[in-house]
Amino acid sequence: MIATQLRKWDRRGYLKFRPVPDLWSGGHPVVPASVSISTRTGKYWTFDKEGFASHDVGNWECRIAYADVLRVHWMAKEMEEKLRLKGTPDFDKLIIERTGDIDVVMDNLDQSVFPLLRAFEWISTANKERH
Secondary structure: OHHHHHHHHHHOOOOOEEEOOOOEEOOEEOOOOEEEEEOOOOOEEEEEOOEEEEEEOOEEEEEEEHHHEEEEEEOOOOHHHHHHHOOOHHHOOEEEEEOOOOOEEEOOOHHHHHHHHHHHHHHHHHHHHHO
16 A cells, blocks of 8 residues: 555656665566665655564664554644644654554654555554454
8 A cells, every 4th residue: 555655656756766676476566565765865765565663774663553553643643733834844743652552653654644644544544344
């Protein structure tokens, strides 16, 4: 889902993301095993079939399963803060609520914030329907 959204936005010229090389099956390319995007600060977020993780050069942080995503917020959790941030350079931030009461903050995403927001909204809705 995330790879699909990112590819759509890339084809439209909105994104700059670094895909992991495609896998090959019988001489034909298949969907990449994972896709990575880079932030404006040089941090990478890698997404695969089961979850996602962030990393700086040579430093991986913990992996988060999509099944743990409860809700996603664009820019901030509170409406007053969203209104304050609207139209500022801080528009490209997602806050992902997950099980265990630990939020994941993805910032400096530039235009990739929009396909990621859509994908995480879909994931959180699917998770709510399962539970």
